[in-house]
Amino acid sequence: MKTRPVAEQKPQARPRLVDGQLFKLALLGSLSWLTANQEEVNRLNVFPVPDGDTGTNMLLTLQSAVEDIRESDAKEISKIAALAAHGSLMGARGNSGVILSQIFRGFAKHVQGKAELTPAELADAFEEAANAAYRAVIKPTEGTILTVAREAGKAAKAAAANPDAGVDTVVRAAARAAKTATDNTPTQLAILHEAGVVDAGGFGLQVIFEGFLKTVEESDPAAVPARPAGSGKALPAQRSLELPEEGWGYCTEFLIEGRGMSVEEIRDNIAGMGNSALVVGDEELIRVHVHTNEPAKVLAYASGVGTLARTKVDDMSKQHRVILDDTVPAEPQGNGKLAVADAQRKRPNGVGLVAVVAGGGLTEIFKGLGVDAVVEGGQTMNPSTNDMLKAVESIPYDEVLLLPNNANVILAAQQVPDLTEKKLYLLGTRTVPQGIAAVVAFNPNRDAKANQLAMAEAANQVQTIEVTHAVRDTTANGVKVKKGDVIALINDKLKHSGSDYGDVVSLALKDIKPESYELVTVYRGDGAKDKDLKVLTEAIGRDFPGLEVEVQDGGQRHYPFILSVE
């Protein structure tokens, strides 16, 4: 595909004002630069567990922000910013993604009614965007994307005080301050220091500022850092600025389900068929997002690799949406019959249940307990605000209890109440066992508020032990782990590592005062081996004879065993 750099599209040097079209191009630059660095951001995971793909989450959020503005010819920055704010909110995934959406929201609010911004106004907008993000978070933590946003805003403001400052001066100051702030995050958060990494979300924002800078700073390419801090490979600046001559074609999204698939191979093949290719997942489930002029070719290739699900093709130039198979609630592995049976009888209190769940067995368990719609998602695929919103809208109840069941989904879930006419009650369930305990406590004869209270209390009384393998060497929470070790997380925090499932689980159970509990439910993950299950259950039986053990098929990925202790 022939492309040309942005610099040629926007020939004027040193812009003095930012209008809608420049802002649009700058965001597209951010998107390209973040796409190029997505894996780098993902690699900054603190915990050695296979989850929390911050880079992917931020990229999907930014993609959603940019989706609606691609076709807009609006000259006013207020219009472009409003579109970006709306888009990012709908597509927000993961904590960093949600905070990013709040940054856009704050920016958009500040520039309301303005056609263009002077450098000083742009700096104010950056600062106000950071403030809005701080306000949106209940307990702001320093050493995260919030700190980076604030420092960038501050530096932009200082730079704008110089009467000679151009737009590029302001953005450069913001990008540099973002880098410094990101580099400093390990001094603010002990957990980062221990793991020897910078904050992933902060780094993501730094990359976004740098991509923004690339667009506004065409006259002096030497000033652009060749690669963002921490990146292992230098990427040619031109690549990040590629824009297709023929327009954007079709936004094509789908999931591939299969066995033993190679993400790298599929990524390479699909990248050759279009732009902004995003191919993530594992051997059995891959999510694809690509902009292509030949969606049929992409789909034909992908269907040869595995089974396609949730296929969606949007014609971006005509804004005409063709939905081939838009299944909401998403249930790639679930049993559709159960869902129908549930929908047929409305319950007396008029309260519906929506849960975020990944894994066939767990989906069945949640549905069996009365959940009306399941949003597919969990560790590596945090669902977006919009995914949850669609599920909430899809069920025949005006009051809905929403269970995120993952710490990284809560923030995105918190955005849903503002977007729906329905009365939404959000539960703060951080783990699957908490979610199940909450749903068990649901009673169709109680009103929503009473259910929310009873369910929250039930969720609080359960202890969660997640068992998986370390994906790399690290030290976190004072626990030293080697790649491949069996590790146990108690209520989301890494606590134990070792070589044997039985030993690690016994250590974890000892930590939570087993004498005050009576039941351990073991949710067996996808691919967990019989012999490992045997070792684990025998260890519990031997070391804690007072605990009853129940094994359920969870089917979750990445975590061979999730234990609920209650």
Add this chain to the structure above:
Amino acid sequence: MPKTSFRVVTDSTADLPPAWREKYDIEVVPLKVLFGNESFRDGVDLTNDEFFRKLASSSQLPTTSAPSPGDFAGVYEKLSRECEGVVSIHLGSNLSATCESARLGAQSVEGFPVHVIDSGSATMTIAFLCRTAAEAEDLEAAVKACEERVPKLGILALLDTMRYIQMGGRIGRVQYLLGSMLDVKPLLKLDHAQPEIQALDRMRTRARAIPGMVERLKQEGPLEHLAVMHGSAPEDAEKLRALLAPGHPEMEPEVGQIGAVLGTHTGPRALGLVYVKK
């Protein structure tokens, strides 16, 4: 034997304490439990402890059956020679055909008054009625005392599993408990307000469920009688009784074990709070 004006008849599901049975000379008609082709008379051929042991070890779930009209006719026939009338108090017709059998049995003993009381309930609520009836002055007063109290009978039951009550099919609008792969422990209620057993809650652990029963009982207001029943779970029953003491200082709840017929439907380790409201 001196001829009294009336006698009390009940069935084995009343879980009548042996002391009361002796003191008030109450006749107990057994229901039946069937393990495959083996039939046992509840509380006669099979003690409660034997039953729960068999329930735990049997691969096959037992079934139950009401006494036949002939079983009742035989008892009433005998009593017609010893007294002037009978008040016959039984397992609710919402749960069993026992009351129907009793009515049919009574028709075959002509000229002898038999008042069948449909308790709409089970276990010791029936025993409480029996004692109240036995202490009444005459047949008319006994029937009146029972009829007044039937609407005030209640049971809160915690089952250890849904398995048995589901198989027995004697449960009403509780679909929300069903279809779950997880074994949930239902908290059930049976009282006069609804003909069917109601599901109040579902829980995963007894540790939380037992205090929940005591909390729930507070909503029933002042009580005339209270008992704690269990199905081979005497320690939990004691725990429950101890938890009741602060809220009901004036009462000394009886503790008893449910029989084989009710045990077939509740499964092992069931716990019940059985009460008569004031």
